[in-house]
Amino acid sequence: MWNLCEEDIRIPRRATRDLASFRAWAVSSRFPEHGRIDFLAGDLEVDMSPEELHTHGRAKSAIGSVLFALVDDQGRGSVYIDRARISSPKASLSVEPDVVVVFWDTLDQGRVREISRSRRRPDRMIEMEGAPDLVVEIVSDSSEKKDLNRLPPLYAAAGIPELWLVDARKKAIRFDIQTLGPDGYETVEPDAKGWRYSPRLGRRFRLVRREVRPGRWSYRLEHDGEG
Numbered sequence: 001m002w003n004l005c006e007e008d009i010r011i012p013r014r015a016t017r018d019l020a021s022f023r024a025w026a027v028s029s030r031f032p033e034h035g036r037i038d039f040l041a042g043d044l045e046v047d048m049s050p051e052e053l054h055t056h057g058r059a060k061s062a063i064g065s066v067l068f069a070l071v072d073d074q075g076r077g078s079v080y081i082d083r084a085r086i087s088s089p090k091a092s093l094s095v096e097p098d099v100v101v102v103f104w105d106t107l108d109q110g111r112v113r114e115i116s117r118s119r120r121r122p123d124r125m126i127e128m129e130g131a132p133d134l135v136v137e138i139v140s141d142s143s144e145k146k147d148l149n150r151l152p153p154l155y156a157a158a159g160i161p162e163l164w165l166v167d168a169r170k171k172a173i174r175f176d177i178q179t180l181g182p183d184g185y186e187t188v189e190p191d192a193k194g195w196r197y198s199p200r201l202g203r204r205f206r207l208v209r210r211e212v213r214p215g216r217w218s219y220r221l222e223h224d225g226e227g
Helices: 019-026 053-071 104-108 141-158
Strands: 002-004 010-012 036-040 043-047 077-081 086-088 093-095 099-103 112-118 121-130 134-138 162-167 174-181 184-187 196-198 203-213 216-223
Touching (some): 019 036, 019 093, 036 141, 043 141, 053 077, 053 099, 053 134, 053 162, 053 203, 086 141, 099 104, 104 112, 141 162, 141 184, 174 196, 174 203
Parallel strands (some): 086 121
Antiparallel strands (some): 002 010, 036 043, 036 093, 077 099, 112 121, 162 174, 174 184, 196 203, 203 216
């Protein structure tokens, strides 16, 4: 039996039972190729809204490209943009953040384990289990409550050391770097010039943008290691 969900996305009832059942469906051939479906401590969140180009897509590209240069290009680990699923039995969570950063040390020490599609294709990884080093969520109209209220405590329960929250929908950009403390995430306060320190990456960042045409924005993730 199937349940009908948003825009006729079909979710099998067994996928709603628990995290293990959802994860089995999420790596199957019947899982939707578009949209975002997350399992949040027993609840399914379905978002089939198109990605807003200028307040979401371009900001994500700017952030992801800089993180890729600092992590992937320097041989420190891997950076994933979109459709990289992380699951945490500890937090009863399975989600696809906007950007995920995983260092090789984290994999080597077993804090993250890659899951293959099947035994016949052990080299085709489709999911990560555990706590990656850093996740980025960019707020949109359809995901505001999830990104700002529901996800942070679940990411904290999963043990993810660092969370970046970005909201570019208003005149002033919100760019928060949050680090995991004993009582959840704590926001890193900016200095007088707007720089925020990332403990996982060991440098300071700030997100800036400029209007290149009316209503068209260019984003730049600056860091203090730039020449």
